[in-house]
Amino acid sequence: MTTEEHVELSRFTTLGTGGPARAFARPESASEVEKLLQWARDGGLSVATVGLGSNLLVADDGVDALVLKLAGELASVASDGEVVRAGGGAANAVVLHHVRNAGLGGFEFACAIPGTIGGGVWMNGGAYGGDFAGVLERALVATADGSGWLTPSELGLSYRHSSLQHGQVVLAAELRLRLRDPAEIRREVRDLNARRKAAQPTNRRTFGSVFKNPDHELTAGRMLEACGLKGHRIGGAQISPKHANFIENADGASTGDAIALMAEARRRAFEQFGVELRHEVEFLGDLELPPVG
Ligand SMILES: Cc1cc2nc3c(=O)[nH]c(=O)nc-3n(C[C@H](O)[C@H](O)[C@H](O)COP(=O)(O)OP(=O)(O)OC[C@H]3O[C@@H](n4cnc5c(N)ncnc54)[C@H](O)[C@@H]3O)c2cc1C
Numbered sequence: 001m002t003t004e005e006h007v008e009l010s011r012f013t014t015l016g017t018g019g020p021a022r023a024f025a026r027p028e029s030a031s032e033v034e035k036l037l038q039w040a041r042d043g044g045l046s047v048a049t050v051g052l053g054s055n056l057l058v059a060d061d062g063v064d065a066l067v068l069k070l071a072g073e074l075a076s077v078a079s080d081g082e083v084v085r086a087g088g089g090a091a092n093a094v095v096l097h098h099v100r101n102a103g104l105g106g107f108e109f110a111c112a113i114p115g116t117i118g119g120g121v122w123m124n125g126g127a128y129g130g131d132f133a134g135v136l137e138r139a140l141v142a143t144a145d146g147s148g149w150l151t152p153s154e155l156g157l158s159y160r161h162s163s164l165q166h167g168q169v170v171l172a173a174e175l176r177l178r179l180r181d182p183a184e185i186r187r188e189v190r191d192l193n194a195r196r197k198a199a200q201p202t203n204r205r206t207f208g209s210v211f212k213n214p215d216h217e218l219t220a221g222r223m224l225e226a227c228g229l230k231g232h233r234i235g236g237a238q239i240s241p242k243h244a245n246f247i248e249n250a251d252g253a254s255t256g257d258a259i260a261l262m263a264e265a266r267r268r269a270f271e272q273f274g275v276e277l278r279h280e281v282e283f284l285g286d287l288e289l290p291p292v293g
Contacts, residue, residue, distance in 0.1 A: 001025060001027060001032045001035060001036060002025070003023040003024060003025045003036070003039075003066065004023070004024045004025070005022070005023060005024070006020040006021070006022070006062075007020055007021050007024035007067070008020050009021055009050070009053075009058045009062070009063065009067065009284070010058070012050050012052075012053045012056075012069065013050075013053035013054075013056050013057075013058055013207070014052065014053055014054045014056075014114065014205060014206065014207055014208075015053075015056075015057065015205055015206065015207045015247070015249050015253065015255075015258065016205050016249050016253075017057070017058065017060065017249065017253055017254055017255040017257075017258065018056075018057070018058025018059065018060065018062070018063075018255055018284070018285070019058065019059060019060050019061050019062030019063070019285070020062040020063075021062065021063050021065060021066070021067035022045065022062070022063065022064050022065060022066070023040075023045065023065075023066040023067070024066070024067050024068075024069070025066065025067075025068055025069075026068075026069050026070070026071045027068060027070060027071070027072075027074065028070075028071050028072025028073060028074060029072060029073055029074065030074070030140070030142060030147055030171050033068065033070075033074070033142045033169050033171060034142055034144075034146065034147065036066065036068060037142060037143060037144040037167070037169070038144050039066075040065075040066040040144070041144040045064075045065060045066050046064075046065040046066070046166060046167060047065060047066045047067075047068065047166060047167045047169070048063065048065050048066075048067050048068070048166045048284055049067070049068045049069070049070065049088070049118060049166075049169050049170070050067055050068070050069050050284075051070075051088075051089065051115050051116030051117075051118050051119030051122075052091060052114060052115045052116050052119065053207075054113075054114045054115040054119065054207060054208055055115060055119060055123055055125075055207055055208050055280070055281055055282055056207060056281065056282050056284055057207065057255050057258060057259070057281050057282070057283050057284070057287060058255060058284045058285055059255060059283075059284065059285025059286050059287050060254050060255045060256055061285070061286070062285060063284050063285040064285075065166070065284075067284075068169060069089065070087060070088050070089025070116075070118065070169075070171070071089055073087060074087040074088055074089045074171060074172070075087045075088075075089035075090045075091075075094075075116075076090060077090050077094060077095050077098045078098075079098065079099065079102045079104065082104060082176060082177050082178060082179065083137065083174055083175070083176055083177075084098070084099055084102075084104065084107075084174065084175045084176075084177060085172060085173070085174050086098075086117045086172065086173055086175065087117065087171070087172050088116065088117055088118030088121070088139075088140075088169065088170035088171050088172055088173065089116055089117070089118060090116060090117045091114075091115075091116055092107075092110040092111075092113050092114070092115055092116065092117065092120060092125075093111070093114070095107065095110070095117060095175075096108070096110055096111055096189070099175075099177055099185075100182050100185045100186060100189075101182065103179055103180060103181065103182050103185075104177035104178065104179065104180065105177060105178055105179070105180025105184070105185050105188075106130070106134075106135050106175075106176075106177040106178050106180070107130075107135060107175065107177055108128075108130070108185055108188045108189050108192065109126060109127045109128045109129065109130030109131070109192070110125070110127070110130075111189045111192050111193055112127035112128065112192055112193075112196050113125045113126075113127055113208075114208075117170070117172075117173050118169070118170035118171075118173075120132045120173075121136065121139050121155065121157075121162060121164070121170045121173055122162055122164050122170065122282075123160055123161070123162070123280075123282070124157040124158065124159070124160055124161055124162055125160070126159075126160070127192075128192055128195075131157075132157065132173075133152050133157040133158075135175045135176060135177060136152050136155075136157070136173055136174070136175060136176075137151075137173075137174040137175060137176045138150060138151050138152075138173070138174050139155060139170050139172070139173045139174075140170070140171045140172040140173070141155075141164070141168050141169065141170055141171065142168070142169045142171050143167060143168055143169075144167070147171060159212065160212055160280050199242075199243060200240075200242065200243045200246060201240045201242045201243060201246050201248060204240065204246075204248040204249070205248060205249040206240065206246045206247060206248050206249070207247070207281050208246070208280070208281070209221075209245050209246070209280045209281075210245050210246065210247055210262060210265070210279060210280065210281055211224075211245060211262075211265070211266075211277040211278060211279055211280055212277075212278050212279070212280045214275045214276075214277060214278075216273065216275055218273070219245070220244075220245045220269075220277055221243050221244045221245035221246075222244075223244075223269050223272075223273055223275065223277075224239065224244035224245060224265050224268070224269060225244040226272065226273075227244075227265070227268040227269060227272050229244050229264075229265055229268060230242075230244050232261070232264070232265075233250060233261075234257050234260045234261045234264065235252075235253060235254060235256070235257030235260070236249060236250055236251045236252040236253030236254065236257050237249060237250065237253035237254075237257035237258045237260075237261050238250040238261070239261060239265065247261055247262070255287070259287060259289065262279060262289055263289050263290050265277065266289060266292045267292055270292040270293070276292055276293065
């Protein structure tokens with residue numbers, strides 16, 4: 001399987017920022033992924049996988065790694081009784097469509113999460129009281145040494161977190177759902193989408209929640225709103241005027257603009273509330289936030 005060089009990753013992030021990957025490939029099967037992982041190991045190159053880039057900030061000067069985007073059978077979905085098997089590269093929306101038609105409920109929460117199954121496992125994505133940990137039976141994870149199934153506890157799933165590391169690729173996941181009338185599923189998804197639309201900037205380029213909710217009576221969004229940050233802009237990036245825990249690409253933003261805005265938000269939250277916000281968005285490449293204390 002061949003790799004491409006210097007593919008611009010801004011094409012693969014919902015914010016639309018970020019530089020090139022040193023090497024890039026779209027494997028379509030588990031054996032192709034394993035060969036690529038071995039190739040990278042032999043060349044001393046690290047490996048990262050991108051899903052739909054909906055929770056990803058990629059460094060403007062690019063990523064010195066082999067970046068994988070799963071395709072083909074690694075993006076397919078099938079069900080057998082109440083168990084659904086989906087490729088790591090399958091979009092949540094595609095899986096939700098499949099399970100609704102199969103009369104399987106429990107995955108409705110994912111209508112709010114515009115990512116893939118692999119990204120959902122990595123992040124333990126969740127919304128409206130549901131999360132991947134609640135439906136995941138096991139995930140097939142590849143490394144350069146081979147592939148194996150891991151349970152949710154072996155994956156270390158907790159609030160927007162797993163213990164997966166770059167170099168581990170989620171090839172597939174098995175979800176255990178339950179029988180539910182498709183009309184009820186459709187109704188619930190419609191209601192959740194309407195709630196989402198009312199509260200968040202769904203028609204802007206963002207990467208979802210910027211910060212995890214802190215252990216505090218205020219959510220990260222309410223805290224940043226209280227700091228007067230709604231609409232605050234640096235370069236082409238701005239804090240959403242609708243929801244302060246979102247950063248929008250208002251006009252030609254760079255990742256550097258988003259990082260500067262995050263640094264400012266953390267500084268202000270620390271000054272006003274003594275809280276050190278932790279980022280939910282994943283970083284790819286040489287990126288870090290300055291300390292606030
Ligand atoms: C408008 C909007 C609303 C959102 N709302 C929510 C929400 O309500 N709840 C929520 O939890 N999230 C939300 N998000 C964030 C995001 O959609 C989720 O975190 C999602 O699970 C990320 O999936 P992805 O495929 O886009 O992953 P990416 O953003 O591409 O990657 C995220 C991380 O997962 C890793 N990764 C991706 N695929 C694989 C794989 N196959 N194997 C190994 N590693 C992999 C990447 O390397 C990276 O570290 C929202 C985002 C947007 C833009």
